[in-house]
Amino acid sequence: MKKHINEKILGTGFWLVVFVIILAVMTGLALGESGKGPDNPAVIKSSKGNISFSHEEHVKIDGGCGACHKMFPPKGGQIEALKASGKIKEKGVMNMCRDCHGKLMAAGKDTGPTADCLGCHKK
Ligand code: HEC
Ligand code: HEC
Ligand code: HEC
Incomplete structure (x- = not known):
């Protein structure tokens, strides 16, 4: 029994x-922290001017791949698709990007743009 x-x-x-x-x-x-992401820059489409995102610039950040990919999967065109289906809000990803840049800037560390729109919206 x-x-x-x-x-x-x-x-x-x-x-x-x-x-x-x-x-x-x-x-x-x-989603491990061992990789470095693809070498080719990912292009995020935006009516304000497309953003060319470089993984290379973002390999050393805290949180590894999940810092961004818990919000959208590591596949091209996902931000656009999730915005179109309403799963992420317009400027939702942008705010996530700027949040991190802002915190690092406040701490006096090397980081990306926050207020400079053209720093991200390049073309
Ligand atoms: C700071 C944010 C961020 C981090 C950290 C990040 N990624 Fe990405 N990744 C992106 C963005 C933005 C895209 C483009 C998504 C889209 O096109 O919708 C992307 C796309 C990708 C793609 C698809 C590329 C293509 O051309 O189809 C892969 C694969 C990927 N990431 C892997 C990784 C791996 C592996 C890591 C960790 C080593 C990582 N990413 C860390 C932001 C990030
Ligand atoms: C750190 C990078 C970054 C900076 C700086 C930035 N943006 Fe963005 N922005 C993005 C990303 C990524 C998207 C697309 C994803 C989303 O909607 O969150 C976006 C989307 C947008 C959108 C939504 C419309 C669309 O078609 O994508 C508007 C409007 C916008 N940005 C305006 C601005 C303005 C105005 C500034 C300057 C005050 C600015 N952005 C600065 C990264 C940035
Ligand atoms: C967790 C923190 C973090 C997140 C999230 C993040 N970044 Fe950054 N970003 C950085 C750091 C750190 C640097 C500076 C890297 C260096 O100088 O070595 C940087 C640099 C940049 C630069 C300047 C690169 C250059 O060529 O000078 C751009 C543009 C940028 N990020 C765009 C983005 C976009 C778009 C997103 C969102 C999809 C994003 N970042 C999300 C931390 C972050």
């Missing part, structure tokens, strides 16, 4: 735990 119960636990709960661990490890690898 006891053996039967143990087998049942191993049958469902155990494999669920294993599955969750594998999933967590895979997500960790995909």
